[in-house]
Amino acid sequence: MSTPSRRSVLLGGAGALGLAALGASGLARATAAPGAGLAAAPGAVFNLGVASGDPYADSVVLWTRLARDPVAEDGLGGMPARGQVVEWQIAKDEKFTDLVRHGRTWASPESAHSVHVEADGLAPGTEYFYRFRTGSEISPVGRTRTAPAPGQMSDLTMCFASCSHYGQGYFTAYRHLAQDEPGLILHLGDYQYEYAAGANEVRKVLGPETIRLADYRLRHAQYKTDPDLQLAHATAPWLVVWDDHETENNWADEVPEDSSQTPGAAFLTRRKAAFQAYYENMPLRRTARPNGVDMRLYRRLAWGDLATFHMLDTRQYRDNQACGDGVKANCAERLTPTRSITGDEQEKWIVDGFNASRARWDVLGQQVFFAQIDLTPGAAEGYNMDAWDGYKVNRDRIATAMGHSAVRNGVVLTGDVHRHWAAEIKETYGQPDSKGVGVELVTTSVTSGRDGDDNPNQAVLDENPHVKFHRNRRGYIRTRFTADELRADYRVLPYVTKPDAPVSTAASFVVEDRVPALNPA
Incomplete structure (x- = not known):
């Protein structure tokens, strides 16, 4: 008997639990009008779906959050001011006849009734199904996977995305991403946006600009009501890191975007609230639980011996952007040797990980453009101070270190810029024959920037010969890692301001083992 696809299970698997038990919060909801915000169903408590994340060879995080009224203004999801017992199950089959682990946990109002279960004792490289129950209500079914055991070189399909602004379009890209049936999904930041509703929005953003904890909880909950996002979460385990908009645009460590509008103490209060809400709404391990205004988000995950994912935090430890931020020419400050986007401790952690590597592919999952890119055509040079170009020496x-360590193949994954880019990372830019040390794959946004256009941005490509591709459409990147090569497919949608856009592949590149170059597929 063949194994059912993730899509058939997640869209059609309601019968595994019984539609009566699932009610309006069940799997059938994934076939609702795509991108429509979901109103609270009478009595339903699993309106925000389920998710899994941070898979190890023997364990995985299971997540849900109880919410009878997801868009309640107080951010508490219409839940009572008391805790609630939540049961969880994980099985080898979608009908839960082969149950392998189960237990009970506590959903408290102090954590917005969110649940983080670190299910352990699992077999490596194995697909599992999971669900939750509280009282007589049963959650949708999620599908997850543990990482392969050390020494294993199992192939991996991994998709990654960033920048999903609810007000600027429909999350159709998440649906297509789920239908690609990845074994792992990375989200590289700007999962939600802090802004209040703007003019001419495609979908209505609820609540004010997110400043208080209640605001952030409400915003996360509204995003989680989207059925396409729920489907992507329920399809595979996620590895997540933030960028700036989960807190505030272009923040840097303890410095807000505009210090004249948000004094330091007020920003730290906001940062603390944003961090707490982020943890509550993501499938993260307890090691990421915030401690006041701090949260340890950078971490390392091995996928057998095939790949090691080094997930970075380029916001919490960075120096403030040089020369007033933005794209600047002749900014000497960006060349200061002590300037850092990672902070000293995280930089040492990165380099130590490179030196100890035993993986075929070492992958940095991070937020902002890593390779040098001159954004000003002509003799003048203009660099983005919010990206790694603003921290050149770091x-x-x-x-x-990537090119002179135990790293065999270095890959940088990036979000942030609302464009598809592909670049080769050089030891010395401006010299075409300079040694390559890795490649960078930059995903466009899910919706941010709306539909986009087909301008090839040829002037910038001509200015930067190590940059091999650009596309200003929305979408994501699908990758396939094997022992011999990495393939990257740049997936694009023609529009996001209307639902149900089709998806296509704008370009594909192959990176061969031990050859840090992008070859058109």
Whole structure:
């Protein structure tokens, strides 16, 4: 008997539990009008779906959050001011006849009734199904996977995405991403946006600009009501890191975007609230639980011997953007050797991980453009101060370490810029024959920037010969890692301001083992 696809289970698997038990919060909801915000169903408590994340060879995080009224203004999801027992199950089959682990946990109002279960004692490289129950209500079914055991070189399909602004379009890209049936999904930041509703929005953003804890909880909950996002979460385990908009645009460590509008103490209060809400709404391990205004989000995950994912935090430890931020020319400050986007401790952690590597592919999952890119055509040079170009010496040290360590194949995954890009990372830019040390795959946004256009941005490509591709459409990147090569497919949608856009592949590149170059597929 063949194994059912993730899509058939997640869209059609309601019968495994019984539609009566699932009610309006069940799997049938994934076939609702795509992108429509879901109103609270009478009595339903699993309106925000389920998710899994941070898979190890023997364990995985299972997540849900109880919410009878997801868009309640107080951010508490219409739940009572008391805790609730939640049961969980994990099985080898979608009908839960082969149950392998189960237990009970507590959903408290202090954590917005969110649940983080670290299910352990699992077999490596194995697909599992999971669900939750509280009282007589049963959650949708999620599908997850543990990482392969050390020494294993199992192939991996991994998709990654970033920048999903609810008000600027439909999350159709998440649905297509789920239908690609990845074994792992990375989200590289700007999972939600802090802004209040703007003019001419495609979908209505609820609540004010997110400043208080209640605001962030409400915003996360509204996003989680989207059925396409729920489907992507229920399809495979996620590895997540934030960028800036989960807190505030272009923040840097303890410095807000505009210090004249948000004094330091007020920003730290906001940062603390944003961190707590982020943890509550993501499938993260307890090691990421916030401690006041701090949260340890950078971490390392091995996928057998095939790949090691080094997930970075380029916001919490960075120096403030040089020269007033933005794209600047002749900014000497960006060349200061002590400037850092990672902080000293995280940089040492990155380099130590490179030196100890035993993986075929070492992958940095991070937020902002890593390779040098001159964004000003002509003789003048203009660099983005919010990206690694604003921290040049820090970037060059890490690139050098990537090329002169135990790293066999270095890959940088990036979000942030609302464009598809592909670049080769060089030891010395401006010299076409300079040694390559790795490649960078930059995903466009899920919706941010709306539909986009087909401008090839040829002037910038001509200015940067190591940059091989650009596309200004929305979408994501699908990758396939094997022992011999990495294939990257740049997936694009023609529009997001209307639902149900089709998906296509705008370009594909192959990176061969031990050859840090992008070859058109």
